[in-house]
Amino acid sequence: MEMQKQITDITKQAVQAVQKNGKLSRVVWIAAGGSFGGFYPAQYFMVHEAKQILSETFTSNEFALNTPRYVDKTTIAIFCSMRGTKETCAAAKKAKEAGATVIALYVLESDLTKLADFKIKYESIAEDASRMERVNSSVGLMIAMNVVNEIEGYSNFEKAMNGFDLVDAIYRRAVKTTKPLAKKWAKQNADRNPIYVMASGPAYGAAYIFSICNIEEMLQIASPTVNSCEFFHGPFEVLDKNTSVFQLVSVGRLRSADERSVRFLKQYGGDKVYLLDGKEIGLNDLDDSISEYFNHILFAPILNNVYMRALSKVTSKDYNTRRYMWKVSY
Known part of the structure; x- marks a missing residue:
């Protein structure tokens, strides 16, 4: 408060x-x-x-x-x-x-x-x-x-402010739930390069940070970010059974776009496809009128603190090290 x-x-x-x-x-x-x-x-x-x-x-x-x-x-x-x-x-x-x-x-x-x-x-x-x-x-x-x-x-201001009072506890529960899942994902994708990250609407910012800051900057693995709404306008042509795709499934009005790409990924992708559903990390604990705007607030720290760290451990890459950042003139 x-x-x-x-x-x-x-x-x-x-x-x-x-x-x-x-x-x-x-x-x-x-x-x-x-x-x-x-x-x-x-x-x-x-x-x-x-x-x-x-x-x-x-x-x-x-x-x-x-x-x-x-x-x-x-x-x-x-x-x-x-x-x-x-x-x-x-x-x-x-x-x-x-x-x-x-x-x-x-x-x-x-x-x-x-x-x-x-x-x-x-x-x-x-x-x-x-x-x-x-x-x-x-x-x-x-x-x-x-x-x-x-x-x-x-009109939903008070509900939204109440939502901020709840997010930390929801996040802590989600960390416990996702740690074993992240460990399995990391083992399955340790040798993958690139790792595509997909999302849409309110979750797209979290996907973008996961790609450029967590996977690319911290672990030096190529990671294009793909908007679920744009997946069928070009990017889906690179998908095969060996393609590594990390799909965020948001709650809210853009969920159907994520679900559409999920259906395609399940049909044509392989075991390197991974789904992280906002409903399964606690976004449904928030009021439906405001939960959409909290997608990023929960996805981003879980991706950084659970999934990135799991991949760092499996690949033996220290996520605090950099190749160029803070080391050369740029």
Whole structure:
């Protein structure tokens, strides 16, 4: 509840700061890597619930190099970086110069927090002691829900806030359930390269992070991310009995898209196809009116802390090591 109150208070202050200069017109979410993917649930919520406020996401470097002209005093710009990634700091500077009100999500103080009008400290998803309602993706989603509720009203706001009170316990139960499943998956896919990760709608951000941050960055295994809705428009042609596919099955309005790809995977794929169903990790414990928006909040930490670690152990690859990151100039 303390985190919820802080976010509600900061969101109100940010909205008030913008409204001194006119009506809030846009919210932009800017970050890099896993932090960028972590904003996916916030963006997904805004696009599907906000009627008046436009919302977009940008990778930090793209925003810094080509800042949209609409970013001005009527914009709230939310940035996320654990340690102050240089591209994210450069993007925040651009947003400030354009007149936007800047909110920074952070773990360690940096140039980003110095630039920000408001800042919120979050807990790392990779730390076992972290509470899931306090990680960056949850904070971003809470901000999005508060912005919409503040400006337009969100009828399920209280249910959603109650949902954040439940997610950590649901996650802890899911960890116990999935650990033996992850161990089996890792053994079956230890020699696979690439490992395709598939999802759609509210779970796509979790799939994206699993691909680029967990499998590729941490374990140096190629891992394309495929949208279940796009699977039948090209990617399904690479499927055979030896193809490694990790399919997330979401709860909510996009579930039928995931189920369609599941049917095809079961018919034409082999034993390297793996399904992780949101219903089986506890998303059904949340109210149906808000559970869709929590797909990422539960999928992402389970993928990082259970499945990635299982694959790391089986392949004997230390997930803390890198080939280039922090080692060479880039």
